[in-house]
Amino acid sequence: MAVNQESGFLTTKVSDFLGWCRKYSLFPYPFVTACCGMEYMSVSSAHYDLDRFGAAWPRFSPRQADLLMVVGTISHKMAPVLQMVYAQMCEPKWVMAFGVCTCTGGFYNNYATVQGIDTIVPVDIYVPGCPPRPEAVIDGIIKLQKKIQADHHSMFGPKSDERN
Amino acid sequence: MSETKKNNPSPVLDQLIARFGEAVQIADAPHGDTVIVEPTKAAEIIGWLKNEPGLDFNMLMDLHGVDYLPRDPRFEVVYQLYSLKHNRRIWLRVQLGELNPEIESVVSLYLGANWLEREAWDMFGIVFSGHPDLRRILMYEEFEGHPLRRDYPFNKRQPICPPLTKHL
Ligand code: SF4
Numbered sequence: 001m002a003v004n005q006e007s008g009f010l011t012t013k014v015s016d017f018l019g020w021c022r023k024y025s026l027f028p029y030p031f032v033t034a035c036c037g038m039e040y041m042s043v044s045s046a047h048y049d050l051d052r053f054g055a056a057w058p059r060f061s062p063r064q065a066d067l068l069m070v071v072g073t074i075s076h077k078m079a080p081v082l083q084m085v086y087a088q089m090c091e092p093k094w095v096m097a098f099g100v101c102t103c104t105g106g107f108y109n110n111y112a113t114v115q116g117i118d119t120i121v122p123v124d125i126y127v128p129g130c131p132p133r134p135e136a137v138i139d140g141i142i143k144l145q146k147k148i149q150a151d152h153h154s155m156f157g158p159k160s161d162e163r164n
Numbered sequence: 165m166s167e168t169k170k171n172n173p174s175p176v177l178d179q180l181i182a183r184f185g186e187a188v189q190i191a192d193a194p195h196g197d198t199v200i201v202e203p204t205k206a207a208e209i210i211g212w213l214k215n216e217p218g219l220d221f222n223m224l225m226d227l228h229g230v231d232y233l234p235r236d237p238r239f240e241v242v243y244q245l246y247s248l249k250h251n252r253r254i255w256l257r258v259q260l261g262e263l264n265p266e267i268e269s270v271v272s273l274y275l276g277a278n279w280l281e282r283e284a285w286d287m288f289g290i291v292f293s294g295h296p297d298l299r300r301i302l303m304y305e306e307f308e309g310h311p312l313r314r315d316y317p318f319n320k321r322q323p324i325c326p327p328l329t330k331h332l
Contacts, residue, residue, distance in 0.1 A: 077304045079325045111311040
């Protein structure tokens with residue numbers, strides 16, 4: 001058996017299995033600051049029902065969440081708070097930029113707005129739109145799940161790419 | 165409409181001019197009674213409008229700054245007062261120069277002016293002397309300059325968090 005080898009048959013399967021578990025048990029933390037929040041409510045409630053994709057139960061403590069959904073405009077004044085929330089989440093964790101404000105700053109090309117949250121926290125999936133339709137968010141979740149499945153997962157320790 | 169206003173000043177404007185004379189000028193404005201008042205007299209005039217029986221402008225609807233950059237005097241502070249009793253409004257405009265735009269605070273008259281004056285300070289750098297706590301209200305303390313001034317570069321950014329370098 002290949003149990004003791006470092007990258008043998010069994011460890012690969014463990015990674016796949018963990019990825020499969022993790023992608024269907026995303027606990028989102030909604031960091032809702034602006035109008036996109038309306039669309040977040042729509043996508044997470046019964047009509048569009050994110051529960052079908054295993055990403056339904058919002059946790060309002062970052063320590064219990066593994067998907068940070070940044071929903072709405074992030075101002076420079078808010079940026080340290082977002083970084084703090086991201087730092088408080090346990091590994092493995094993923095970040096979704098929900099809406100064009102979080103992707104690039106959108107049309108708020110001004111003194112107050114962070115020009116894309118990827119300048120302050122690493123982002124895994126971008127969902128553009130102002131606001132994005134629930135279908136787009138669901139598509140983003142599915143793409144993120146594919147990404148999670150393709151990642152390397154280990155039982156203990158951080159994600160293999162060790163960002164931040 | 166503005167013509168009519170000019171030719172038939174409302175009773176409030178009549179009283180205002182009778183009381184303060186030169187310190188008050190009627191401005192041509194389509195939306196209603198508007199006067200340009202002298203900066204040194206503004207707080208006194210507002211106090212009078214608030215307390216004079218028969219006028220009772222007991223509510224400060226809004227207070228904001230304006231920057232008319234090429235113009236001299238450059239800044240303006242606009243007060244919009246409302247009388248709940250008589251359902252009447254009046255606008256007061258105060259013109260302030262570019263250097264040391266400063267005006268007396270009206271927080272002692274209207275408590276609601278507190279945050280409005282802080283906002284005008286934050287955005288335009290207009291100083292309200294006698295304000296109990298003149299700090300920034302929207303921008304963060306580290307921010308330099310006043311973002312709604314017309315000479316603030318529109319693409320200037322002052323992020324608090326340093327940009328991420330180590331990812332992806
Ligand atoms: S992307 Fe549009 S809807 Fe979403 S927060 Fe920005 S302005 Fe609001």
